Amino acid sequence: MLILGGTAEASALARLLAGESWVAPVLSFAGRTVSPVLPPIPSRVGGFGGVDGLAAYLARERVEALIDATHPFAHQISINAERAAEVASVPRLVLQRPPWIAGPGDSWHSVPSVAAAAAALGEAPQRVFLTIGRQDLLPFQAAAHHFYLIRSVDPPDPALLPPRAEILTGRGPFTEDHDRALMERHGIGVLVTKNSGGAEGKLRAARALGLPVIMVARRPAPTGETVTEPEAALAWLRAHAETRPTPDDRGA
Numbered sequence: 342m343l344i345l346g347g348t349a350e351a352s353a354l355a356r357l358l359a360g361e362s363w364v365a366p367v368l369s370f371a372g373r374t375v376s377p378v379l380p381p382i383p384s385r386v387g388g389f390g391g392v393d394g395l396a397a398y399l400a401r402e403r404v405e406a407l408i409d410a411t412h413p414f415a416h417q418i419s420i421n422a423e424r425a426a427e428v429a430s431v432p433r434l435v436l437q438r439p440p441w442i443a444g445p446g447d448s449w450h451s452v453p454s455v456a457a458a459a460a461a462l463g464e465a466p467q468r469v470f471l472t473i474g475r476q477d478l479l480p481f482q483a484a485a486h487h488f489y490l491i492r493s494v495d496p497p498d499p500a501l502l503p504p505r506a507e508i509l510t511g512r513g514p515f516t517e518d519h520d521r522a523l524m525e526r527h528g529i530g531v532l533v534t535k536n537s538g539g540a541e542g543k544l545r546a547a548r549a550l551g552l553p554v555i556m557v558a559r560r561p562a563p564t565g566e567t568v569t570e571p572e573a574a575l576a577w578l579r580a581h582a583e584t585r586p587t588p589d590d591r592g593a
C-alpha cells in the first residue's frame with residue numbers, strides 16, 4: 342500500500358503500521374522539507390510525474406490500497422491521486438484532519454487565498470505573525486509596509502521575503518503559552534494562517550490576546566471516502582486486506 346504523506350497524520354499512520362506483517366506500506370514525501378522526520382516504514386521521496394506517473398507507480402509496485410494523507414492545502418497531489426487511483430483501479434481513502442472552526446471570542450476574517458490575505462492586511466502598517474509555510478510568501482512583497490514575523494519548518498528562500506521580515510524556524514506543534522509569549526514579545530497585531538487544522542496553540546493565543554486572525558480558507562476537500570483519524574485509516578486498510586482477492590480469485 343502507498344501513503345501520500347507530508348503530514349503528522351501520515352506519519353502517525355506509518356507508526357501504526359510499523360511491524361504489521363499483513364501489509365507492506367510505503368510512505369511518500371514530496372521532498373519539500375530539508376530534514377523530514379524519517380518514518381519507521383519504507384519511504385520514498387519526490388514527485389511521481391503527474392497522474393500518469395502515479396498511475397504507473399501504482400501498477401508497477403502492485404499497490405492494492407492508496408491513502409491520500411497529504412496536507413489540506415496540497416491540492417494538486419490530491420487531484421492526481423484521485424485520477425491515478427481510477428486509472429489503476431486502486432481503492433483510495435482520504436485521511437485529512439478537520440478544519441478549525443471559529444468559536445466564541447475569535448475574531449476571524451476568512452479569505453480565499455494567500456494573495457487575498459496579503460491584501461486584507463490593509464493600508465495601515467501592522468506587525469504580522471505569518472504562519473503559512475515557506476512556499477507562499479511572495480504575495481506579501483506587495484504589502485511591504487507591514488512587519489512580518491515568519492515561522493516555518495525550514496528557512497524560506499530570501500527572494501520570496503517581504504523587506505521587513507524576521508524568520509523563526511521550528512517544527513510544531515507549539516503550545517498556547519509559547520505562542521502567546523512569542524506574540525507579546527514581538528508586539529504582534531494580527532495572525533495570518535491557513536486553515537490547516539490540527540494543533541490550535543496559535544489560535545488560542547490570538548484569542549487570549551484579543552488579536553484578529555486572517556484565515557486562508559481551504560479549497561473543496563478531495564472527493565471520496567474520507568476519515569480524519571489515522572486509526573480509522575488503519576481500520577479501512579484492515580477491512581480491505583480481509584476482503585482482497587486471493588491468488589485463486591485473480592486466476593493465478
Ligand code: NAP
Nearest residue numbers: 346347369370371388389390391411412414415416417418
Ligand atoms: P501540491 O501542490 O499538491 O503538489 C505538487 C506536486 O508535488 C505534485 O504534483 C507531486 O508531483 C508532488 N507531491 C506532492 N505531495 C507528494 C507526496 N506526498 N509524494 C510525492 N510527490 C508529491 O503539494 P504542495 O502544496 O507543494 O505540498 C507538498 C507536500 O508538502 C505534500 O506532500 C503535502 O502533504 C506537504 N505539506 C504541504 C503543505 C501546504 O500548505 N501546501 C503544508 C504542510 C505539508 P508529481 O506531479 O510529479 O507527482
